[in-house]
Each structure stands twice: as structure tokens, then as C-alpha cells.
Amino acid sequence: MGLIQWATSPWGREVPIHIAFGLVWVAIVCGALFLIAHAIYVAYWAKSPEAASGATVGASRQLVAGIPERVPRHSFGARLFHGVMALAMLALLFTAFLPKMGVRFAWVTWHWIAGIVLTVSVIYHLFHATFWLDFWSIWPDREDMEDASRRVRRALGMAAPAPRKFAKYPLENKLYHLAILCAGLAVIGTGLLMMNRVQTPFFTRNPYIFGFSDMTWGWTYVLHGFAGVVLVALIIAHIYFAVRPEKLFITHSMIYGWMDREKYLEHYDPHRWRVGEAASESGSPGGSKSRVPV
């Protein structure tokens, strides 16, 4: 099976039209294999998390004392976005791939409506995260890289300092966000272009808009498809982590907006993820603050 479906254009040229839709099964299998492998790894081989690292030890008592019982983590706006985005994403993936798997229904209208919802929610998120949230908290920083290097070296039995506790988001979380961001922007960008090719109330249908050639359109569809199947795998992984017992407190925080002080102190570095009054004392290097309106 090739990765791409090709067709003959009206001018007799070979042009891509879609990904090979069998790839969705590949994505599902990859997602499933990952979660099985990860579950086995965690159950049998993973070492228990290191109790503490130097950074936490050095945290001032004042800082720790300022941390409330319920540590605010996700604002209502952020949670709302996540929920809406998740629903839209699931709707998109189901409407996209169920018909390919043989479940027949009129999916296109639902698909583009979900796509619009996703697009609006992502635009909201971009503004919200940029101007109201700690914008830089989701991007991998130098300390993440150093800690990642330490972990790898220690896992390989090499000498390395103990990694620090996490900032607001662990590196894996940040990398996942990055992957979702890339795949999501790819589906949104291509999807908005593709909306010109179906009947919607927003555009006069024009498959020839922007003067794209059959080849350009073909690659647009292929990119949309690839991003879509990548999202399938990513979302399988995401849901898996959301329901893992040791991660449930994070899932809880995405629903209720806060996490227990203990969990906070156990997993996070108050210097790197400043909360409560402490947050207002010193700005982060990026100039934004955790001004979390709860």
C-alpha cells in the first residue's frame, strides 16, 4: 500500500488526491501499540519517580507557605477551550474516518462545522494563551533540555545530576502540545482551504480559488490527511495518559481547574511553576505571569 492515493488529472497528469486511508488503521495500531508498550513499561520496568531534586529542596519556605490548598492550574477559559477543542477534534476525527471504515453517514456538514468550532477555539486559545496565560509555560526551555539529558544519562546508568521537578508542564506534555499544534494547524489551514470546495454558507464554492493547480490541491488534501491520521495517534496517546491512574490528578485539574497542594509539591517545582501570591512576586523571564483568573 502506498502512502498516497494518486489519480489522473483532467490534463492527464498524475496528481495526489488523498492519503491512503488505510493509514488511519496504521495510526490506530501505532497508538494502541504505544499505549500497550507504555503500560507494560510502567508496570514492570519504570523506576518510581525520584523523590525530590535539588531545586525543590532549595525552595523557600515562604514560597511553599504561600501555596494554597487548591493550586489553580487551568482557568475556566482554558478548560472551556480544552473541552470544546477536544469535542471538536473528536467530532472531526470520527466524521473523517468512520465513513472510511465503513460506517456510512452524511459526515461532511458535521465535519466542517466541527472544523469551524476547532478553528474558532484555537484562535481563542492563541489570544488567550498569548495575552492572559503564561505564554512560555508550554514551550520547552533550556532547563527542560538539561533535565531531559540528565534523565537519559541516568537511565543509561551514566552519572548525571538529578533532574529537577517539572515546571507547570512536563517536557513530554510540552512536546505533545507542540505536535498537536503542528498537526492541528496543518488540518485547520488545509481544512479552511478545502472548505472552498464544498458547499458551506461561508464561501461561494470555488475549487479553483487562489489559482491552485491540481497538484497543489492534491498536496493540500494529502497534508490534511496525514495531519488527520497523526492526530488519531496523538489523541489515542492523550486519552491513554488522561486515564492512567498516576496522571488522573492532572486530568482532574483539567476538569476542575485546580490540583491538590500535595500533588503540586510532589510533582512540580514552585520556582518554575509559581502559583498564588508567590506568582505575583517575580515575573518569569518571558515577562508573562501566572495571572490566573479562577
Next chain:
Amino acid sequence: MAVIHDVMPAFELFQPPTIDDALRLLGQYRADAWAMAGGLDTFDWLKDRIKRPKVVVDLSQINELRGIREQNGGVEIGATTTLTEVVRHPLIREKFSILSTGAEAAASPQIRNQGTIGGNVSQDTRCWYYRAGWPCYRAGGNTCFADTPTAINREHAILGADRCVAVNPSDSAPCLIALDAKFVIRTPKGERVVNAEDYFIGPGIDITRMNILQPGDLLTAIRIPADWAGAQFYFEKVRDRNVWDFPLMNVASAMFVTSGKIDRIRIAVNAAAAHPLRLAAVEDAVRGKEPNAATGEMAGKLAIQGARPLRFNAYKIPLMRNLVKRAIGGVEKPAWA
């Protein structure tokens, strides 16, 4: 690969003698197999080298697929019965004359001699972009070439479009819906009987197929129940040429009138959408009313609700309105006729 049309490539030909043999072959070769009845639709595709089955299963030798039988006051028509046989059969002429009329409106005498009733209802759309081999949605691609700023879409859909704007071209299909016919399908899992209107599907459900047949399935017979025998029928086909042409639109209705009021009615229109449309809302609206011009006007207006014209097919909206009106209220003949 350069493109060439109009030369049929080589394929393996099977001529099974029974339905079971045919199903076995279709099951064995699945997507590589092509079930062929009269060949009118098939040979277009094969000659143009657009559909390239490795195996053609010719159904013409299966006797159990042919013939018209009386059944519980109705009739059962084998799927490979020719249109000419359907047109001429006395029982159909007597009780279900709308089917004779509709089938006779299809194509030309030569084509009706060869074309089958099963093929006529199951035929693929005639959208000229799709039939030319352009990689449209229906061909598995990502474009509807018939709904673009430059598209020529006089013959395309005003209703039920979903990306694809092709229409179903069958003349017999709306008649069978009006007669509440049942389609008998043999699948690898056994026999299945569906209502005529449920046999057809639109592009929203499956953009690459016109009906519910899956690879390996076979339409074996069409059963017309006794319910609509002798009803007041109306069929009209509007087309560019009086023979050898697909419909711009057609309408078929069966109606029982009691004490001057419409008692029971079924009405269907084809070539307005990708599948023949049974106009249930119209049926509901006219039941209990007199079958006159006023009721027809009202029905016509109701029928076209939601219609969306393309660049060249806005005429289909008044056409559908008028055809539905006539199906219910009749046609006024000129005084000089």
C-alpha cells in the same frame, strides 16, 4: 501513463449459470470483479478504460434472473429482464402501466432491447465530468468539477447535493418508488429485501456509489406489490431529445382518488438529485385534497423547498414544480389538439 479511451482492455470473462455461482465469483474477486447485466453502462466504463476490473461476471446466462412472474397479485421482475420485456409485458401494462411508460421512456429501442431493469435502476450517474474520467469525488478524488465557476451543470442536481452534484438518470426508478416496489438483494450473508426508495443513496452517505449494493452483492429481482395495481398513474420525462436521451427530469406518481379526494398517493422525481426523490412531504400535504390544479400548485411549491440551483440548472426548479403539479393536477391539453 498516457491516457487513451475507446479501446476495451482485456479482462477475464465469466458467464455463470446460476445466482450462487455469480455470488461465488463476486465474492472471490471482490473489488476486482464487475457484475454486468445488459452492458450499456458497463461498456462505456470499460471502453474508456476508466474502470478496470480484472474480471467481468456476465449475468446474462442466469435464467433465474430473468422473467416476469405474477406474485400475490403483484409481479416479480427478474433483475436482468430487458426493458423491452418490461414495457411489453401484459400484466405490467394492465396493472402497473406507469412502469411500462417509464421504462419505454428510457434510451432507445435498441438499448431497451439490451438494457435490463436491474441495470436501469442500478446504473451510474451520467455526470460528464465523472464519465470523462476526471478525478472527482465520485471517482474517489477531491473535487466536484461540476460545481465550479466554470462548470457546465445544466443536467445536475438541485437537491440533495453533498460535494457531488450528479443526478441519478434512471427513468424506471421513480416509477418503482411510486409503485412501492421492493428490491431483492442477494448478499454473501443471504437475501435482503429493501424498499425501492431505500435502495438508492446520496453522496452524503457514499459519494462513490448510487445504491446500497456492496461489492459482492447482487440485485436479483424487483417485486411490485398488488397495493398500487390499477392506480391513477402519471409519468412524464422531460429531455432534450425524444429518444436516446437521459432525463433532464422525470416524475412518477400513483394515486387513488376516492369521492373526489386523494386517498392514497406516492410520488417520486428523478434527475433532481443523486438519488430518486420520494416526495413524502408532498404526499402528506395532498392526501385528502382534490386532485386539481390548485392542489397541484401547492404540491409543486412544496416539492421544491430547499432546492439550490447551480450556474446552469436554475430551470430545474420551475421544472420540478410544474412536473409535480401536473402529476397531481393533470395537464391541460391545447384546445386545438
Next chain:
Amino acid sequence: MSDAKNATKNGPATKYKLIGKNYVTPDLYAKVTGRSKYAEDYRADGMLFCKLLLSPMPHARVRKIDASAALAMPGVKGILTADELPPPADSINDNGTVILANKRGDRGLTMEPLYQGDPILAVAAVDEVTAADAIEKIKLDLEPLPFVVDPLVSLRPNGPNARLDGNVWVRGQQPPPQPGRPPAVVPPEVTTLKWTDADFAEYNEGKLPMGKATDEWTVGDLDAGFKNAALVLDETFVTPNSSHQTLETRTAMAYWQNGKVFVHTGTQSTSQTVPAIARWLGISPDDVVFISEYTGGGFGSKITGAITLIIPALLAKKCNAPVMMRISREEENFIGRGRPSLHGRMKVGFSKEGRITALDMFVVCDNGPYDQVGDAASCGRIVSLLYQPEAMRFRYTTVLTNTPPRSPQSSPGGMQGIALMEPVIAKAARKLGVDQVTIRHLNAPEGKAKFGPLINGKQQYVTSAFIKEALERGSEMFKWDERKNQPKRSGTTARGVGVSSSCYVGGSIGFDALCIIKPDGKLYIQSGIGNLGTESLIDVHRVAAEFIGVPWEKCEITWGSSAKNLPWACPSGGSQTTHAMTRAAHAVAMDAIKKLQMIAAHDLGGKPDDYEVANERVFRKGGGAGMSLAQAAKRAIQLGGIYDGHELPKDINKFTAASATALAGQGLLAVAKDTYPRDGVTHSYVATFAEVEVDLETGQYKITDFLAYADVGTVIHPRALGGQILGRSTLGIGHAIGQKWVYDQHYGLPVAKRFHHTKPPTILDIPQKMDWAAVGIPDPETPIGARGIGEPPVGGGCAAILNALSDALGDEIFRRAPVTADVILASLEAGRPMQEPLTAHI
């Protein structure tokens, strides 16, 4: 039924025994029983089949052809590309004038395809399936080039050009004259013409933009004409492109033997196709053997066969085996030629009685990418003749488009001109309150009517015109006066009647005829005419039999192969044959009679003039000595010289001379060129009447009655004439009711490619009642008085339907042809014309 009609249909009560009488042509039984052999029916030992690779793009440059995989396939024998074609060659016409080759003409194959379907290469293989499989294995590297399928789009300020060197045809530069030789005919040139945005200001209102025209002529005082007009109309109308759709595609088979090429294909002229093949292949006409016994229709698209016949010929040479090229219907739709659409704008001034005081006509012709078609020029001449405007300006531009090549199609330009003008005349009559027949009668030509542009300060004129008689008798037969007042509306049905005038060129002069009276007493007639179905192939020779006095049963006609020693005949295009070849037949009969008289005088004494020829004998006038034709034939052989063809007249064509030489010594050989004088240009005329009934709720209509009343001079063969009048009327009706091309302008590709997509009328679309008749007044400028009829009914067939429709529906329904149900219904619904007025190919 009038007497005139009876007379023409059953044969006039004339002095003639054969002329004007019905009979069965000798080729008919084979045709109706399937025994007739068309090009595709021939087989030769070791014959290969070839298939074409057609351009998928509307305009492209072939950068590379990789045929290695195709040629490696078992059974594949060879490939032919454009690089292997002979260069375009000049030709010389019968007058000795050199016609310089058009380097931009269609050559059969090309490395710069100019329309989708333009053949790029051909592959020969042991069978067609292998050849097609091989074509699919060829890798083409095509560079897309700018393209345009709509002539008005090309004329826009930044519109694309169909060819790299321009978008319109203009007159070529005449080279300096060579002393002692007639000036050469130069091919037209291509240049770039763009109009301004201001020119397109009224485009959206449906008015044809009128920018700079490439050609124009004026006759009379236009301004005065408009000033004197009681009514001035300014109308735009568009006619459709339409494929010739011959039932026999241009299939060709060829092989080589002893240095000669043998070619089988359909043609409109057996004799004239020989030099065409020679010119295309770059060989001597002596090395061409051309076989064409039956042709399944031409309509102008096969006047000398088709240039694509060189493909099997060259492949046969390359592969050293006979090659058959069967042309499929889809290929025929691409390479089979078509009639060009004309966009026309007519500003017409009428007096209050309806006389045209001034006509200012502007025409844009959609030429396709290759050789210039003359439709626009011919449109102007025909309109000028048919309506005799007191003053006329005619401007035109022939625009190149990336659509299939056009060629003449029955009444080229005339049909379009009539379809453009007739709706205007009909509208004017309604506005002026003048009867439709009367207004046409008022403007109709008569006698030596003048027409066209001034040539050396003078207009040309016709040999004769009796269209006024056709209008008078036709309206009587159709009961026009009664019908025009009949109720027009009832319930949801509208009814209308229409009349149209029509005319076209009806004959040429100067061709040869050849026959032999053999010692068996039979008359053996050689026919160089193509057998394309009109029966003129045979009909014209009845004239020779009539005058020589041989019963038809004793006449043998030979046709269909240049190896059979045929004379030089006119091509059966432009309705020439009946006129041209009855003249030649008359000339050859006179030659035979003269020779018979001379033999009789030689043997029996006296002067040749003392003898007459009749009843298969030559005998002394008033009775007495004589001899049978059989005896005379024997004597001719004995006498030799001029009598049996050993000595030939100097003025006959060399093609005829070669044939006569080969036949010499078999009997009394008569051979002659038509040198009869003719004052004027021969045209034929038709008055056409139609009635339609329109369903106002569906837009569908039916033609309930139809009559074509023709002025074709003397009727030669009534049944064939009727077939031609009604058949060609049907061709015209097709243009009114549905035939057209359809293109998607984004890709520049046709979407109506199938036979049924282009909607030629079917037998159930022709009028429910359909009749014909002929005026029967002989043309004074030709010995028999007969003119041709192929072309004139076409324009009338189209326009009578259009006029009947506007009578039923009014002037605000359609602005172009064809008029289909959707156009009628949409316009009725909106109360104004709803079809896009100027977009090409919709």
C-alpha cells in the same frame, strides 16, 4: 397538394426520359444490405492496427516522449511522431495557380498540440488492444502553454492566445509576382489582436463587443440607409459549434506495393483526393492508388479525405506492413471537424414596409487552432445576397481557439449568417406589423441579383434566383395565411409558425466527364465523384445517358477507385456536384454524339450534321442509313485516334487524360471538359416553413409541421432531391434544437464528448410532418438548368424553427441557438432571456 409539388416528386412531365425521374441507384442494394465496403471493412495480409495518442491538454509543448516501454512490448511494431511527417507542400489548382502551403495548418501529428485530442503520435501493433496498451505505457513530458477556448476571452485586453504567435487570422502578404505566372495564393497569417476594455463595455448586457475587425467591406451608403429607416434594430445572436458527426469516422487503411501507396478511406471526391494524398505524403500523384467505394457522410469534413490518413500510410511504410487506423467515436469528436460558431451583431434599418435600408453586421468566428475557415467571409456574402440590403457594411474577425479544428460544414457561414439574421427579420416584421412572408419576399433576390463586396469596383451577381416563387408557392402549400392567424395559446401550450429564406452556392464549373460506348452496345460511365451518400455520384450521369439515348439498364457506372481510370471531377462539397457534373455529363454526351455523327458520316457518307443519335442508334435525320451504337463502337476502335481515346482533347485535366489513355481502344471513348459559359455565380434557394408547439410548463417543444420549398433549377432525381432537402433541413434543425459543443473553460476541455452529448437530432425529433417541393424553373446559365441543393436547406431548417419559436414565445426568450427546454423554461420563469448570451460553448 399543389401541382408543382406533384410534378417534382413524381417526375416532371418533360421531354426527358431519365432526367427528373425516380430510379434506384446501382449502389443502393449494397448499402441497405450491408454488403457495401467502407474503409474499415478492408483487410490485407499481415495488417497491423494503429492507435493514436491524443493530447490531454488544450495547448502544450511536447518536451519528451519516452516510448521505450511501449516499443518493448510483444506485438508492438512501430511508432510515428510528428518529426517523421513530410513538410507541408504547396499545391497547384486546375488553373495552374500555386497555392502556397499554410505552415500553420493541421499536419496530422504535432509536437505542439493545440487542442485536447490533437494527435501527438501513433503506435502500430498486431492488434488494437496491444496498440492501446502500448499507448498507455508511453511517458509524455508536456509543458502546458497558455490556452483559450472562447474567442471573446481571447480578444480581451489580457486574453490568452491560442497559438504562440497570435490569436487571429489576417490576410497574408502577397509575394512579388513571377513573370509569366499567375500570382500565387498565399496562406493567411496569424497576428495578435486585443480589444479594449471599452469595447467590452456592453458585454454584460449581452451585446457583442465590436472592437477592431481584421476584415471589412462596405457597399452603399450605410448612414443614409439608417437615416431613411423607419425602424432600426441592434441585435446580438450566437450560433453553435457543431461536429460533423459523420456516421463513418475517418478511418483509413494503407499499404505500399511496388512503390505505390494504396489508401482506403472515406472522401467527398475520389479523383481530387489523389493529389491531396500525394501532397500530404510528398510523393507523386502517379504513386497513389486511392480506393473509396462508399463513404458514410462527409458534410464538408472529408472533401479530400482527411489528412490523418497519412498516419497509417507512413506507419505502413515504416513497419513494412499494411496498417489500419480505425477512428473511434471519441477520436472523431476531436479530429472529425466541426462548424465554427459565429457571434453576430446586426444593426439593421428597415423601411416601414420592411425593406432593409441598411445592414451593419459584425461577426466573430471561433476558428479553432488550425487552418482558417471561410465561414465569416461567406456569412457576409450570403446575407448580402439573401436580403439584398440597400447598403451594407460587413466586419469580421476569425479568432483562433484551442478547440478542435473546423472545416466547412453544409452551408459554411451561410447557415450561421441566416441563423443570425432571421430572428432580426422576424422581430422587425412583428414590430412593423408586416407579414413574415411578405417581408422576406420584399427583400428577396431575383434575377441576376448582386451580392457581396465590391471586387474591382463591382459586386458579383448570381445566375438566377427564383426564391420569390418558392416563398409564394411555399406559403400557399403551407397555408401560411391561414396559419399565421390561428390561436397561439391554449392552456399551457403555445404555438407558433415561422418562415425563413435561405440560400447558398449551388454549383461550380470546369470539370471533366469520361465514358465509353463499347461494342456490346452499353455505355460505360466513369465517375470520379465521391460516393458520400447524396446519390449525385450516379444521378448526374443520367444526363449523359439521356442525351446519348442509351437506356439506363445499359449503363454501367464505375466509381470508387483511382485505379479504375476515373475522370477529374469536382469535390462533392459546396453543393457543386449536380451543377458541375451535369454540365460535364452534358459535354461528354455532346462529345459522344459528335463522334457518333462523325463515324456515321465517315462510313455512310454525308456530313456529321446529317445524322442524329437516338434509340441506341446513329442514323440519318429523317430516316435512312444508320448504325447501332455497338457497331459504331467497333468502328471507333478500328478508326482509333480521337474515336477510341488514342487522341485526346488538350483541355482536359491530366488526371482525366491518364484515365482516358488507359481506357483507349475499348470502344468509342467520349471525354470532355465543361467549357460552357456561365454568366453569374450559381446559387440555390429554399423557402422554409415550420410550426412548433411549446409546452410552457416544461419548455419542451415539438415541430408539428415543416415544409422546405426549393429553387434548385431543373430537378434531376426527385427522390434524391427530397432526401437532400429534408436531410439537410434536419441538419439545420439540429442547430436550432440542441446540437452544440460544451467546454469547461478552466481546463479548456470539452465535456460533451460522447455522441449523445452533442445531441444530433434523432428520428423522433424531426418534424411530425415534413414535406418538400421544388420550384423547377431551370437555371438559364447551365445546359440542363440544374443546380445543387446540399447546402441551402441547412440555414432554413435552423432559422424556420427559431422563427416559429419566437412567434410562439415572443422576442424575449432566447438570444442564441440552440434553443433548448431549459432556456425556454428559465426565460419564461424570469420574463427575460436567462441564458448567458455570449459565453462560448455552454
